[in-house]
Amino acid sequence: MLKGYTLPRSPLGFAAATPPPPWHYSSDVVGVDYWTDPAATAALLPPGLAPDPKTNGHAALLFLDWQFTAQNDELLDPARYQYREAFVLIDAVWGDTPVMFCPYIFVDNDAALARGWAQGFPKRIGSVFQTRSFAAPSAAAAPLAAGSRFAGSLSSHGVRLAEARVTLQQRETDVAKIFSRPTANLRYFPQLAAELQDKPAVNELVLSVTDDLKIVDLWTGSAEVRMPEVAGEELHALAPRRVGLGFRCSMAYSVTDLKTLERFV
Amino acid sequence: MLKGYTLPRSPLGFAAATPPPPWHYSSDVVGVDYWTDPAATAALLPPGLAPDPKTNGHAALLFLDWQFTAQNDELLDPARYQYREAFVLIDAVWGDTPVMFCPYIFVDNDAALARGWAQGFPKRIGSVFQTRSFAAPSAAAAPLAAGSRFAGSLSSHGVRLAEARVTLQQRETDVAKIFSRPTANLRYFPQLAAELQDKPAVNELVLSVTDDLKIVDLWTGSAEVRMPEVAGEELHALAPRRVGLGFRCSMAYSVTDLKTLERFV
Amino acid sequence: MLKGYTLPRSPLGFAAATPPPPWHYSSDVVGVDYWTDPAATAALLPPGLAPDPKTNGHAALLFLDWQFTAQNDELLDPARYQYREAFVLIDAVWGDTPVMFCPYIFVDNDAALARGWAQGFPKRIGSVFQTRSFAAPSAAAAPLAAGSRFAGSLSSHGVRLAEARVTLQQRETDVAKIFSRPTANLRYFPQLAAELQDKPAVNELVLSVTDDLKIVDLWTGSAEVRMPEVAGEELHALAPRRVGLGFRCSMAYSVTDLKTLERFV
């Protein structure tokens, strides 16, 4: 009897790219709230989503250092399960419901990629780094304090795709200033039989469900973003026209479920 | 209108983890034919496949350095598309048809991983190396000649999973001595909605279709294999009991299609 | 006029593998204090150092996540300068002075490797991970609290060289329980001219000088260590016979100097 939430399936289920849910996460986040070309965000929305008439063009760029664990002490195998992630979210509506949609996301870990595909996060492998905050005082420590600066960078296949810098200004207790909409994703998995390559086996609009969401130590401040034009990539179509707040926080949640909004197959 | 054979889907289709088929491949291969515990191979077969009554326990371990291209000169972006791969194949039957099934496979590239999942190859990210044969004579050249030695190694997340060494003995013109069965795979993609996590969205037994298969410069010889026991992995259940021929060749084919044998959803 | 503290030297000095000192560091540390074969530690000491008659065989294994900066905001380029490190220290004496000597150390970053060679730390490139402590509460957070568990792992070239697990038991205010001796290193750089390959250009015993050392949030507890035997490596000769305290802390210091104890060329 084969086990495994994803491939590869095996007698014990240890070989799978990711252990099964529930999945528990805790992270540090460096991010920037910004506005880009409304035509570029509209062009990225899948069936079922429409541009938000009030905020189309609004986006966020986030860098996250994640620790992950499932039911088997995965946090004690950081070489296999700890990871770094960068992604963009863009405003949209599903009917009357405001959401954010994730068009691009990169991680440095295949377990995270496999979970992402199951969730509809369109993960590719990238190289992601963020300035960290360390407890021991030093010019290298980046404490959580006004004036501290944090940077994030994303590369894939040796090409820099995005960079951000954030200078902390004040602690912010109202996390809704940054995180106020649910995340919509496209679950999508193709077929390969010759006549079916444009008829995906899975094509559904879903809503991410995050249990026990906790956002702590939120700071906001000023920010800069760079998304250089790169041949063969399209992230730069979402380059900022106007940058809003930068932010830095810690965030945790668990994933045990997902809500399907619409199925297209 | 979003384009992209896989996620992420984007206006131009460049952002996708892999370009759409046809996919063209050329490689160098270092491999070993061997016999393992028949219970271990039987335990890995998905629904639809049965142990081959004549050869159950027979397996092969292969290391491949791949060059890939689709329709857009991908071979000129080797940082994004060139890759290395290691996998195991085990004998099985589908009805009366002898096949080899791929239970475990690792690549060092996300484009290859994405294509693999579409094909039913259960790819995870690994670090794969093989001794190469260079044209300029040197103690470092490993020419295709009797006595030359080649090694392959596979690691994932910093842990060595398999090693092989092959000593060439003779050129072999009959490629059927090594490659004589089609490859069966399990296309499998899960759901995440809470009540459906054990009801995959895609679960089908397929047969790999390789157009224009070319195998050249085949040499065979003696071989050694090591598959050490590793916590949290299961590849070592396929460790050799008896090692057969080692081999080294170059192989090319194209992928434009796939044959579905049975659907389980 | 060429600039650069190390190679490559260039007109602006930006191309060098590392910026010049002062170097500022802040880190999180997961470590284990242990006892190994006294013959193995004695066999690793360079000229000028002798086994500590009271504590020979005493060693420590440390995993460190480091943030680095020099004078040019290097902490805002984490892709280039942030790094992870694992090393072993062994007890020794220099005359009557108790020291710890660093025989083996691995980092995942070439800037850190270059600084290490200048300091006499014998750095090679490795893949290093440690369980991190995150602020947002979750099963994945690993808070600094009794019962929390932390792991560290070191691999090089795809082979696991060392693993440790620490379970926190109590906060410890006396950092001298863990960090009580200065670190001695061997600065060593070879010649390549045929007749001089065994006559190093640089061969000197030095003492590491750490300014503004700060160790905070020190916790101690129980620990396990694994150093498997690996072909072509020698770290496993220092495998534990008896494990002492595990610990987890944050540490910062600056490097602006180094003390030469003895020159052998």
Next chain:
Amino acid sequence: MLKGYTLPRSPLGFAAATPPPPWHYSSDVVGVDYWTDPAATAALLPPGLAPDPKTNGHAALLFLDWQFTAQNDELLDPARYQYREAFVLIDAVWGDTPVMFCPYIFVDNDAALARGWAQGFPKRIGSVFQTRSFAAPSAAAAPLAAGSRFAGSLSSHGVRLAEARVTLQQRETDVAKIFSRPTANLRYFPQLAAELQDKPAVNELVLSVTDDLKIVDLWTGSAEVRMPEVAGEELHALAPRRVGLGFRCSMAYSVTDLKTLERFV
């Protein structure tokens, strides 16, 4: 008695970053001959070298896939010893002797970095890829034939530093058209004691000695090069003004010696 050509030195000498010479190498090479700003090449020359009055500004960009072995079958441990390299050479003279000087070079392997530093090659860690030529015919094979195209790319720390594309036009039997001068390097190793940080311990101009040099299968053709401006790097100061021949060949040699031209300490 400690052994090891470089750090770390150990009882058996296996732990060292590189085994001792003789070192044997075989490679595939994709390169471009070009002309850059003569002020930029002149500004990179160390003491002892002067701009070549006839060819100052002439340079070459090379990408090499290397296989390495020393005396212990290192070619059978490709995960540790096989590597990829990219570098630039610029014309200069040492007195009346025409040479090429290597100002910048990147490898993806620490054993190669350690050998490079001993030779005076100013190696940093990078991510290097080149299109390979495979024996099995396919759209992905890149045969050695007129019209075949090859690309090379160099990134470091996630930023693309250089790209080249070469289209083969004709086989070239006169290797002196490409490789006609010896390579001069700067062996350089700093001190860290506070008052000596600008007084290197090693600072000498050397000439690379390559035994048994073999260059085979040389093809030349047209070429393009891109060296984008990158913050914190200086390679782009050597961006092409005019591109000459592209080339592709295989090359082997051994290193057992090095010739010192001048010592500056």
